[in-house]
Amino acid sequence: MNFHAFPDEVDGKYCLVECLVPVGAGAPPNHHAGETEGFFVLDGQVGFMIDGTETLARKGDFIPIPDGAVHAFQAVGDAPARLLILNSPGNMHEAFFTGIGTVLPNGQTDLPAPSEPNIPAVLQKAEAVGMTILPPA
Template identity: 70%
Template sequence: MINTSRSPQMSDRPRTFNVLNILMKFHAFPGDSMNKFCLVEALVPVGAGAPPNHHAGETEAFYVLDGQIGFMVEGEEILAGPGDYVAIPDGAVHAFQAVGDGPARILILNAPGHMHETFFTGIGTELLDGQTTLPEPAAPDIPMVMAKAQESGMTMVVPA
C-alpha cells in the first residue's frame, strides 16, 4: 500500500504519478529535503520497469519492500526481493523490471534528485494523491521519453 502521509514542511504539489505504467508516490522532492535527495515509493506491475539508462552526478539506490525486481547493473543481473538493497554506482548503466507473480513495491532514493524529479514528473501523468492502485497500462510515448531524458541529463541506452 502506498503511504500518503506528508510532513508539514512539504510543498503542496502533486506527488502521485503514472510513470511508464508504474504508480510513483513522491515522499520527498529535493525541495523538501534542502536539495539533498528525492525519495519515491513505486508500485511496479510485473513486466514494467525502467529501460537501460545512465546518469552522472546523481546517485541512485533501490530498496525492495514487496515482490521481486530483476536489476541489470553494468551487465550484471541481480534478482532482489523484500529487504534487498541495490545501489547503482555513479554513471553505471542500469535497468530494472518487476518479475514474479505480482507487483513489486520499492523505494527509490536519488541524490540530489533534481534529474529524477524532472524526468519522472516530466514523463508522468498526475494521479490523485490518494491513489494506491496501479494505473491502467498504456503504451509510452517513446520520442517524448527520450527527449525528456536528454533534457534532464539522463541517457537512455538503445540496443544496437
C-alpha cells in the first residue's frame, strides 16, 4: 500500500491509498460504520461483493461502498490489480492499515515477498479501530 494522503494532511476529510492486490488476494467480508469507502480500479480486474451483490470491476471502474455496507473484494484474472482506495473520513482505515503493515525503507520501490497475514493480529486491530471482519461463509 502506498498512502497518497493521510486524514491529518487533508483537514481530516479522507485517506487515499494505492494498493497492489495479487490475484486471489483482497479483503474478506467486512463492514465499518462511520467510514464511507470507494475503489477506483487502475489496473486488472477485481470481484466485489456489496451487501450480497457481486460485481466485476475492470480498469477505469469506480465502486462506491455505502457507509456500513458489508463488502469484500478479490483480485481475479491473470495479473495483479491496482486500486485507489478512498476512505472518508479515513481515520479508521489509516489506523487499521498502518497498524497491521510494515513500513518499507525510504526509496524502496519493489514489493517485499508476500507472506501469510497474522490473522489474530488483523482481527484484533480491526476490532480496536471499529471494523467488523466477518467469518467466511
